[in-house]
Amino acid sequence: MRVAIIGNSGSGKSTLAQVLATTHCLERLDLDTVAWEPDKVAVARDPASAARDVADFCDAHERWVVEGCYAGLIGIALQRSPLLLFIEPGVAVCLDHCRRRPWEPHKYSSKHAQDRNLPLLLTWVEDYYVRDGDPSFLAHQALFDAYAGPKRKFTARVEPAMMYDAIGADPGGAI
Numbered sequence: 001m002r003v004a005i006i007g008n009s010g011s012g013k014s015t016l017a018q019v020l021a022t023t024h025c026l027e028r029l030d031l032d033t034v035a036w037e038p039d040k041v042a043v044a045r046d047p048a049s050a051a052r053d054v055a056d057f058c059d060a061h062e063r064w065v066v067e068g069c070y071a072g073l074i075g076i077a078l079q080r081s082p083l084l085l086f087i088e089p090g091v092a093v094c095l096d097h098c099r100r101r102p103w104e105p106h107k108y109s110s111k112h113a114q115d116r117n118l119p120l121l122l123t124w125v126e127d128y129y130v131r132d133g134d135p136s137f138l139a140h141q142a143l144f145d146a147y148a149g150p151k152r153k154f155t156a157r158v159e160p161a162m163m164y165d166a167i168g169a170d171p172g173g174a175i
Helices: 013-024 047-060 071-078 091-099 111-116 118-126 137-146 160-167
Strands: 002-007 027-030 064-068 083-087 151-154
Touching: 002 013, 002 071, 002 137, 013 027, 013 064, 013 083, 027 047, 047 064, 047 071, 064 071, 071 137, 083 137, 091 118, 111 118
Parallel strands: 002 064, 002 083, 027 064, 083 151
Antiparallel strands: none
């Protein structure tokens, strides 16, 4: 089973990826961990290095889930024909998720450090439908439309119980 998940910040990508990884013994890659320099706020890594890390991860594991808001990096995962899930529940849901987000220790040294960035994150989420580039709705929709492999788009809050519907009748089957 291979799954790629794309969507706005706060859309539920990480939660969904964690449920899939735990339930189906999948290796998991949060694209924030390859897109940004470790221990630096908003410092992007070299795009070629990030792309190589995604390709290496996908090639090193038979069963995986890759999630993030970076259309270009998701595109690298799509070269391996996973199920593509586009999570687009709307800005209000994304903002709510961001406000209730638990501490992400793989991204921040403390919950306090994470919360200091919340105003910036909320503005980022609100700009999803008007910004250009890789982490935009336009790029996500174009990627989804162009992908010829298996795909599903969710336009409401995605609950973990919906996963069996997302991945088909046989959640243990190969995708």
